[in-house]
Amino acid sequence: MVDISSPDGFSGNGFSGDTIFALATPQGRSAVQIIRISGPGSARILRKMTGAVPDPRQAHFTALRFDGDNSTVIDQALVLFFKTPASATGEDTAELHLHGSPVLGQMVMEWLETQPRMRLADRGEFTRRAFLNGKVNLDQAEGIADIIDADTIAQHQQAMRQLDGALSAKSESWRGAIIALSGQLEALIDFADEDLPQDVADHVASGIAAVLAEMEAELASSRQGLIQRDGVQVAIVGRPNAGKSTLLNHLIGDDRAIVSPEAGTTRDLVQVALDIDGVAVHLTDTAGIRFGADQGVGAVEEEGVKRALRAASDAHLVLMLIDGNDDDPADVFAQLRAELPADMADGPDLQPIITKADAITPGRVLPEWPLISVQTGLGMVELDQLIRRKLAELTPHDEAPVLTRQRHVSAVRDARDALDRAGAISLQDAPELLAEEFRLAAHALGRITGRVDVEDVLDHIFSSFCIGK
Ligand SMILES: Nc1nc2c(ncn2[C@@H]2O[C@H](COP(=O)(O)OP(=O)(O)OP(=O)(O)O)[C@@H](O)[C@H]2O)c(=O)[nH]1
Ligand SMILES: [Mg+2]
Structure with missing residues (x-):
């Protein structure tokens, strides 16, 4: 045991402020609960509660008290201390591993609240401090959030890759390549009034092309990355009474949606989260869509249909159910499809399915669609296999996409656009315009990791240009 006197208000990493605390484990009774503390007051709290501060990174089993040696012992607990900067947040941090009693947790939290410059942490504040102290990049911080939120093994693996820095590594390598190309531009200044050495021009052009090709490949697989993270949206749509709710209940093995022979039973969206082969799936049952002579029965059902159409256009996969006894199933499918917005970019995969096969009039000629x-x-069984096949098509298998959020995609798109423009600029005539596009591209990529010093890196290039060039 050593007594570490870290002065209050400053923890040695340039980040002064409150000491924060929070319950790190779920609320409720459990074997153990952990209260995490981060900030300059961490050591002081440990000293107050245990009489000393344990050696950093050494678990220490000790009695906990609120008011010094002679006061009541409130728990026998394991405590840990991490000295700045070698901690998860980069600040002094402490962990109290208490017995998992809610009332004990409550008592300790209330006591901590009364201590000077201590307060309950805001949402994500531990990770935010880790980012501000340079312990994780922005994308790794997102990876941490995604690990906690993961519902399936595939989502967990994707989040782990991000925490490992797969995205940082990729975006930083592009950024490094662009900065190196910017460096090449400096050479041009020396040749301002002479002929441009062809090899410099070739080198810059091929450098741009190489980075662009990699970016395009990542953007192409980003839809899969986003789907993996957010889950596959599957909507069940069709006319009233097509058997949509019956199918939803069957697929989830539960009586979730009301089924009745009345047309127009389902009004609200009925949404269920599933894990199919490790893929997170959000399955939605919708109100029956009416068209032609089959008119709706009022404002509520109309609103239901609106929601159904929205769910269908937001989905990655739409199961379009058509009653096998409908007059003209192919026409019903065409009409359902016509109800969806025509200009859906990356529109859903529409899969027609004929239902109520047991009740179909013998001898009917039907389109060659799955029949259930x-x-x-x-x-x-065949429908189950079909759905699994479609899910596999929508989610990544071989090369794991690194872009998993819209934020990443738009940063890479901005960088790609800047490089596209750069590719069209003549080195000879306007190297400063080219440098500006490189700067924009590098800046956009810097947004991914949360890096902000991009100007510093590129400023010297601009300072070496003369005015007007
Ligand atoms: N014979 C037969 N009847 C079915 C089958 N599937 C559903 N039904 C019946 O069809 C009727 C309508 O089923 P629902 O599942 O409520 O249909 P829906 O498409 O959700 O209807 P709305 O919510 O009103 O749009 C019910 O009486 C079901 O029992 C089937 O495979 N065979
Ligand atoms: Mg229904």
């Missing part, structure tokens, strides 16, 4: 009966089980 939830009642008899006909075609259900």
